[in-house]
Every structure is written in structure tokens, then in C-alpha cells.
Amino acid sequence: MKVDVLAIGAHPDDVELGCGGTIAKLISEGKKVAIIDLTQGELGTRGTHETRALEAKNAAEILGISARENLNMKDGFIVNSEDYQLRIIKAVRKYRPEIVFCNAIDDRHPDHAKAAKLASDACFLSGLIKIETEVNGEKQENWRPKQVFHYIQWKNIKPDFVIDITGFLEKKIEACLAYATQFYDPNSTEPMTPIATKDFLESLTYRAQDLGRLSGVDYAEGFTAEKLIALKNFDGIIC
Incomplete structure (x- = not known):
């Protein structure tokens, strides 16, 4: 199955949080998108890897993606090893994307930056x-x-x-709310985490709104690029 975009996340919910709006928009335009989760999120404080798997399936159906799979790497212990690189290489060669979205280059959770470098290296090696x-x-x-772009997560990285x-x-x-165990629920009896607060849930809106304010639209998602981007023309640029 060839897709236009392959989105990679260290944990189930990374992709939805980082670039869920972009994916929804691409799919509305007729593009095919697949998601690869590197781990099952089994070290997460709330929920279990079984609930995360079901939530990931529900989120995929909401977005309307073409495929989703999990590479079963160890949550909390992502390393840039030959084994893990080959798992991603096989996925890249399977889906043959033109563009790859992956984790933030620097972030609060150490797995995110590690996954960003791992995915980037694997995308290059996949061409050999x-x-x-x-x-x-x-x-x-x-x-x-053709391109590897990094979505923005917890930290306010300046987008390219x-x-x-x-x-x-x-x-x-x-x-995002398909991950019911992970995010704000005033009736939950599970331990509180930084992403389970009401403020974090509200941040999905106000951070998108702020990037929109800076770029002249209502809401936007930011990305960093690994290489200089060339435009064929000025069509599509919002002034």
C-alpha cells in the first residue's frame, strides 16, 4: 500500500497531538495517510497497553487514515539501534510515503527526541x-x-x-479524546499527569490559535524541516 504521508510517533497519541489537524486536512483533500506507533505506551501512568491499542484504533477511525500499525519497541527505552532502524525501514518501504511526519526534535519526554532521530536516520537508510x-x-x-518533517509537541519549538x-x-x-484514559476527565480516579490536566486539553486550542495568529489564519500546526524547502510558486501561501 503506497501512501502520501507516513506519520510516526513514539507513543500512541503522539501523532494525533502533534499533527492530527494536518492529517485530517490531508485526508479531506484525498491524500492517503498511514500511522506507525513505535511503542505501545506501556509505561504510561494511566491506562494499559490494551486500552491504548483500542484508543489508537478509535482515533484512526476518527481521522480516516488508511492504515495503522505498532512496531512494538520498548516504551521508555527507544534506542537508535540497527534492529529498531530496520523495523522502520521495512515500514517505510512498505508504505513508500512521499513525506514522513515524526516526533519533535526536542521535547519533555526523552523518547520523543530519540524517536525523531531514529525515524530520520531510518528514512535515509531506507533509500540505500x-x-x-x-x-x-x-x-x-x-x-x-522526499521530506521528513517534525511536528511540535510539549515544548514551544519555533516552527520552520x-x-x-x-x-x-x-x-x-x-x-485526541479517543484516548479517554490519557486526557482530562474530572471523574477519573487515576493518578494525575501533565497531559491529563484541563490546561493541557485547552492548550490544544490556544496553541493552534496562537500559531494561527502569527500566520494570519484561525488555527495552525507547526513543523520543523530537516532541509531547506523550495517552493515551485507562491500558490497556497497565505499572506
Whole structure:
């Protein structure tokens, strides 16, 4: 299955939080998007890996993505190893995306920055012919995405560009709230965490609104780029 965009997250819910609005918008435009979760989020304070798996499935259905899978890496112990690189390489060669979204380059959770570098390195290595991989006995062809972009998470990293998600913020928040065990619920008896507060839930709106204010739209999501972006023309730029 070839997709236009492959979104990679260290934990189930990373993608929804970081770029859920952008994904919803792309899908509305007819683009195919797949999500790869590196871990099951099994070290999360709230919920279990079983509930996270069900929540991830529900979030995927809300966004309308083409596919979602989990690479079963160890939550909290993501390393840039050959084994983990090859798992991502196989996924990149399977889905053959033009663009990859992955974790923030620096963030509060150490897995995020580690996953960002791991995914970036794997995307490059996936283009090397001499790295041979196979799935179910069938040899895969090499494939390198044209661009790797990093979404923004907990920290307020200055974006290299933003995507206008006006009209899609509600869909993003709906997908995030599919992770019912993880986010604000005044009736929950589980321990409080930084992302389970009311303020964090409200931040999904006011941070998108602030990036929109700076860029002249209602709501936006920010990304950092690994290389200089060239524009063919000025169509689509919001002045």
C-alpha cells in the first residue's frame, strides 16, 4: 500500500497531538495517510497497553487514515539501534510515503527526541540499495521519502513552517479524546499527569490559535524541516 504521508510517533497519541489537524486536512483533500506507533505506551501512568491499542484504533477511525500499525519497541527505552532502524525501514518501504511526519526534535519526554532521530536516520537508510529487507519472504525495494518533517509537541519549538488547520481543529481534538484514559476527565480516579490536566486539553486550542495568529489564519500546526524547502510558486501561501 503506497501512501502520501507516513506519520510516526513514539507513543500512541503522539501523532494525533502533534499533527492530527494536518492529517485530517490531508485526508479531506484525498491524500492517503498511514500511522506507525513505535511503542505501545506501556509505561504510561494511566491506562494499559490494551486500552491504548483500542484508543489508537478509535482515533484512526476518527481521522480516516488508511492504515495503522505498532512496531512494538520498548516504551521508555527507544534506542537508535540497527534492529529498531530496520523495523522502520521495512515500514517505510512498505508504505513508500512521499513525506514522513515524526516526533519533535526536542521535547519533555526523552523518547520523543530519540524517536525523531531514529525515524530520520531510518528514512535515509531506507533509500540505500545495499540494505536488503524482506517481508513474508518477499524482497522490498529501497525507498527514501522526499521530506521528513517534525511536528511540535510539549515544548514551544519555533516552527520552520505552519499548516493552516482551520476547520480541522475539532477533528484533531476528537481524535485526541479517543484516548479517554490519557486526557482530562474530572471523574477519573487515576493518578494525575501533565497531559491529563484541563490546561493541557485547552492548550490544544490556544496553541493552534496562537500559531494561527502569527500566520494570519484561525488555527495552525507547526513543523520543523530537516532541509531547506523550495517552493515551485507562491500558490497556497497565505499572506
